[in-house]
Amino acid sequence: MNSKPVVKEYIHEYQDQVVQLILDIQQKEYNIAITKNDQPDLFTIEEFYRQGNGNFWVALYENRVVGTISLLDIGENQVALRKVFVDKHFRGPIYQTANLLLETVMNWSRERNVGAIILGTTPQFKAAHRFYEKNGFISIDQADLPESFPILKVDKKFYKYVF
Incomplete structure (x- = not known):
């Protein structure tokens, strides 16, 4: 029963599960006042994320979405890491x-010679902060973000990984 999830590129059939997973984590687990209407990208994943060096992936366990991650191409050989969510039962x-x-x-970024991955996160996601730092991301100030970086209203902490 402890086989690992499988990561696959997003297909539209996963949309309802993706939306539910993300909203449950944001609203129920972390009490963040954000709705699906605040995240229109969740309803146009293919069009929004699959541009340039961007993409969207899901982690599946027994054909159930238990995690998400995406990259948004923001130009100048940089991508924004977005929608990193893992069901609490599948963390660790x-x-x-x-x-x-x-x-x-x-791996996707290396194959495409991406120069940097940048992300914004909320102060509440302390475990996520440790995870990014452990994986080589460095904390940066909001003032150091490229102009093209899409800051979400909940983003208050920022990280960058340079290849």
């Missing part, structure tokens, strides 16, 4: 879901 060392998702993004 047993399933390694976050590691599998991040490894997918890193």
Whole structure:
């Protein structure tokens, strides 16, 4: 029962599960006042994320979405890391879901000679901060973000990984 999830590129059939997973984590687990209407990209994933060096992936366990991750091409050989969410039952060392998702993004970025991955996150996601730092991301100030970086209203902490 502790086989690992499988990471696959997003297909439209996963949309309802993706939206539900993300909203459950944001609203129920972290009490963040954000709705699906605040995240229109969740309803146009193919068009929004699959441009240039961008893409969207899901982690599946027994055909159920247990994690998401995406890259948004922001130009100048940089991408924004977005929609990193893992079901609380699939976090940690047993399933390694976050590691599998991040490894997918890193490999994708290396294959495309991306220069940097930049992300914004909320102050509440302390475990995520540790995860990014452990994986070589460095904390940066909002003033150091490229102009093309899409800052979400909940983003208050920012990280960058340079290849």
